[in-house]
Amino acid sequence: MRRDERGLAVSVEAAVVLPALVLFIALLLSLARYALAEQDVGSAAAAGARAASLERSTAGAREAANAAVGQNLSEHNVTCLETSLRVDAAAVSRPLGERGNVTVLVGCRVSLADISLPFIPGSVSVTAERSSPVDPLRGR
Template structure:
């Protein structure tokens, strides 16, 4: 065999040109997945916190305010570009002795544009809903 066939000079440069962008894309996908999952878990926890806070109140108005306050406190450290809270406290008008659930739905828009991944949208919309029972024999004002 001639020396020319065994010469591998320049192969590291070619491997770097091919391998480094693939590695960077892989790392970006891991960061994106982590950001989405951590945010999903946090908004689920915020929805449960809001539902529980609402179920402890005595009136529909107080329940909605408590749920919104609780969810807002939970969402302060999240990468949500926009968020919304919907409280379903219609059960507060039910007669005493009736088992009622109060529901809280939290929606969060997570920005992904800073990751610059090809084919990935600039945001992801995440939604979580939680319910908590209201005490059937609670005192009313």
Template sequence: MRGGERGLAVSVEAAVVLPALVLFIGLLLTLARVALADQHVGAAAAAGARAASLERSAAVAQSSAESAVGSALEQRNVACRTTAVVADAAGVARELGTHAEVSVAVTCAVELADVSLPFVPGTISVTAERTSPVDPLRGK
């Protein structure tokens, strides 16, 4: 084999391997972003459930959960295209001395457009639901 032919073989190998390597790295970045968003949305849902469980009425608990979720997502720099917060805060209206829970579900549409892989959608929806107990002796 002559020297010129060896150089051609290396460039053909690079032309085949390099795009596969770039796609693999892009896939890793996409999966990492989704995994981190899942963790952050779960933490935000937990913060929202805790904030809602400290309130005394269901309406105030819903707004407190929304505020806590928004604050938690902002602190963690999660860029959501849309965010939905649903709080089941009926437990805060129960009588003192009874055990109850508040649950908060958060859905975040995570932006993936900057990864720009051909087979990756522009956004992926990440959902998390967390519960928090209501203090049975609150207000005493």
């Protein structure tokens, strides 16, 4: 093989390997975005459940959970295209001495528009459900 032909083989290999490497890196970025969003939405659900469990009324618990989830998502720079929130706060109105949990379910649709690949969707939905106990001996 002549010296000129070896240089051509290297450029052909680079032309084959480079697109596969770019696709692999883009796939890793998409998976990382999903994992971080899942972690942040879980953290927001936990913060919402904790805030709701400290309230004295069901309506107050829902408002506190909504505020805590919104604040937590904004602190983690998570931009949701759509956000859903379900709060089960029936335990805050139980009689003194009864145990119960407040449960918060947060759903968030996260955009992947900045990571554009043909086989990756434009957005993914992430949901997380967390519970927090209500103090059975708290004052009313």
